[in-house]
Amino acid sequence: MFDFIPTHNCGMLREEHVEDAVTLSGWVHRHRDHGGLIFVDLRDRFGLTQLVFDPEKNATLHAEAEKLHSEWVISIKGHVRKRAEGMTNPKLSTGDIEIIVHEMDVLSKAKTPPFSIADETINVNEELRLKYRYLDIRRGNIIKKLVTRHQAMLATRQYMDAQGFIEVQTPVLAKSTPEGARDYLVPSRVYPGTFYALPQSPQLFKQLLMVSGLDRYYQIASCFRDEDLRAERQPEHTQIDIEMSFATSKQLFPIIERLIQTIFKECINVDITAPFREMSYHTCIERYGTDKPDLRFGMELHTLDDIVEQSEFGVFLEQLQGGGTVKGLCVRGGAGISRKGIDNYTAFVGTFGIKGLAWMKKQDDELSSGVAKFFTKQLQQEIMQRLDVKENDLIFMVADEKGRCNQALDHLRRKLARDQGLVDPNKYEPLWVTDFPLFSWNDEEQRLESEHHPFTSPALEDLHLLDKDPMKVSSSSYDLVINGHELASGSQRIHNPELQEKIFRTLKLSPEEINNRFGFFVEALKYGTPPHLGIGIGFDRLVMILTKTDNIRDVIAFPKTQKASDLMMACPSSVSQEQLKELQISITNTEFSLK
């Protein structure tokens, strides 16, 4: 048998190896016939090496090489030689050398792939890439991201271990406690009619570990949600899941900050500055219109209600009288934006339900165009002061119901930043957003909902509001935002069983529901529970940021489509009647089950 064990990989041979005898194995990347000599670029994930088959040295071998096709897997023995003058390839790490081949074995032939492996620049339909995912990975772009993902996992684990955190694996077959998203269910064969659920997060398990006295827990955990997927979601995603006892955010934040610093440094050699900035939820909304602001650029929002009130701008005054608000932002140097450009931005905010986008330009030291005429000189001065308007700046103002106003201006701010080239792709601006409201109002079900989850502790100073004005209660919660993405979310947990039950009741869970879904958990809290808190870091998102991609499928080896199907395996798929019979379930709709 041909000994195909490589002595080197395809990316490592250099001039210093000239004259060395080597064995290389890999894929035929490209092959070309140059006046008798056959050149083959042999590829593995480390690089390319040029092979030379010379008919004058070995005619049989040369004839064999003529038969090679792209993506065949071959192994060769040969020796390294310097490339001829003018034939070196400075773009290739191995570009100074080539291998003159003495022996070859074809390990595997290959059909013509459905898309080019060698030319990564060719844009291939994503469905086709997903169907042939193994070839898509082979092209190299995905493999690099998977390697970064691996590095980020390992860096996380080494760092967390050094901080005294213990990785504990929690069950995948767990109990259905639906809250928020839908559970994936797994029918039990042993107890027909009952189900496991795949965990939406290890939340209850990690809190139980705190009850058990394991003071510092982490896990790189798979989480499952049966949702109608948005572009950035997958039915299974990964989270760096962390919990610690006898601590508050004062202890947790620096630990997480150093974790983020470590990952960025080890994976992409970027230094992140710590401590991270902190901002309350309410300040965030006020200044950026969103709880996940992109801080790589300024262009903050300012409320202008008090100034507008004194103006003669009827449309805005109407909004104020109707309980709305007026907010504005200043585009530095934006006076150059054309009328057509402004119309486009007006249409853009229109998609968020905003009827008009008011604007003014500062030129020759005054606000002179757009809606300027509605404001006295004095009021113009106040606006310019508040928004820090300089010569040749442009002001945009929106008046509407508060939430809509914030949403539109958040989007407008980010769009303007992109359009104005203010977004530095190599800059990373993390931010802790704190003090979220404990509840939000579900208008459809006419009840309070947890803003975070029902295990989040209310801010202790707001406890007295829990009964009379629950929407005013802040929570001891925090998100970590980076460049406008929510990277992590966590909270101080409730460790008092009575308070936990009170929160469940406030959420309008009946005693039966509390007992069926969380009974064991409330019971556990009664046996001596330490104060504890934790966080879940969205690991897929983190790797997306590290590898600069907006497509979550780029950072997952075998991802699913937005309809949660695996195009490569053709899954989900029908199963046999025997399997269903054993589980004692039947299908009430057989639209897709074809077996």
Next chain:
Amino acid sequence: MFDFIPTHNCGMLREEHVEDAVTLSGWVHRHRDHGGLIFVDLRDRFGLTQLVFDPEKNATLHAEAEKLHSEWVISIKGHVRKRAEGMTNPKLSTGDIEIIVHEMDVLSKAKTPPFSIADETINVNEELRLKYRYLDIRRGNIIKKLVTRHQAMLATRQYMDAQGFIEVQTPVLAKSTPEGARDYLVPSRVYPGTFYALPQSPQLFKQLLMVSGLDRYYQIASCFRDEDLRAERQPEHTQIDIEMSFATSKQLFPIIERLIQTIFKECINVDITAPFREMSYHTCIERYGTDKPDLRFGMELHTLDDIVEQSEFGVFLEQLQGGGTVKGLCVRGGAGISRKGIDNYTAFVGTFGIKGLAWMKKQDDELSSGVAKFFTKQLQQEIMQRLDVKENDLIFMVADEKGRCNQALDHLRRKLARDQGLVDPNKYEPLWVTDFPLFSWNDEEQRLESEHHPFTSPALEDLHLLDKDPMKVSSSSYDLVINGHELASGSQRIHNPELQEKIFRTLKLSPEEINNRFGFFVEALKYGTPPHLGIGIGFDRLVMILTKTDNIRDVIAFPKTQKASDLMMACPSSVSQEQLKELQISITNTEFSLK
């Protein structure tokens, strides 16, 4: 608010800390009133520290301490002092000091636990322990094993990374390709009537990664099997899953050996000798009656057919004529085993279907008792030579059908070793068992089955036997056995799509089955597949060996019972009709679904 952030844990204060002001937080382990002074042992997972409440120094605080109960969570501030002469506790790492308490806060009260946390020696019914798993973990025995598990995971990852292996997470929501065990199924909501399956192992994914050019893969992977559980199994188990390309077992074995060495060294500071021994499957069966021999002791089996044939031992001769075999082993110094002891061993082999256990003792240089009379002096000499019998040794012999004979003697050998004290619990004897048969015969279904799995490569020199005598074909497979436990199993894989299809056909899979279940995989093999091989290491078993337990539930944070239920969460459980309706399935047997 009382600042409960500990300055130290409960296991770290020493004489050098005397006079230091400290904050400790933890659980009340024990408390006792000694003539006015109250002593509290405060506990966390690192140890115990003695607290002292002195009524003369602080009467209010002393009164509060009187109200404390076991397992309450408290935080105290105080200072460290040396214990009085004669009051030190050398059994405790903190036994030289105690804390005189100045301030205390009760962080959580606790109900009386269903079993003692403080006294770990009390044997508690396992069902009760599983129901209150968080308290069971708190007792300390489980937590230590979870920490070892964490260390073993981290050591694995650091080592594998250093060897150039990339950890890749493969999907949990996968395709049902039942082979061997039953799949756990997950109904799809988006495509009603179809299902995902939880993977029994990442086998197909890791081979696809090899097709994709990722040459070295590993993962600490969750695997799922819906089996009727044996004691050592869990519905979800963990496997160190490894695959590499352009390699054979010559490259893989040393990598795995150093991995095992690293884990044992880092977790329990034990040196394992490498290279490990290797033995073919057939030699194993011949010498130990099993393919997972415990090599910590000798007592090998020997076939005695040729000697027995010349004897006058009718019962044995009959077995030989019926196609059976005679095998024996020698118990060093076993002549002292009483007649009653021998009767017990006879009953023991009886449980494996063996009708009689023949025995002889060597005393005064001859075999003088038991069935010795059936053997001439010459034959006795031959037996003694073959079994290396010395003065005062005991011989056991069994005659029966080969498989039954081997099974019984394997069990007898291990029982004898335990009874004779030959099993050193601190010795670790790894062994590679190689060259398993490719197929076994499924008598019920009248067809061949894969001994390993259908992706295992036949031994290339046996390829010509595949059609005419498949049961004679060896496979390029290997198990790693340690102290009688199968720790790992792997093989060289088939990388040729035609051979893969031929194996499927030999296993009597119809073209439709091949296509439905493995079509995408055979297709993938056609695009240029490198030679590759891999292994799966049973991680739960590994941790069981490291922590010296026979109970798999001891090394899993939240294990399931043998009926696959979680007693703590009460899961699997019934789900709502809305959930089932969304999934478009219904329950055909509602015996256990109570909602």
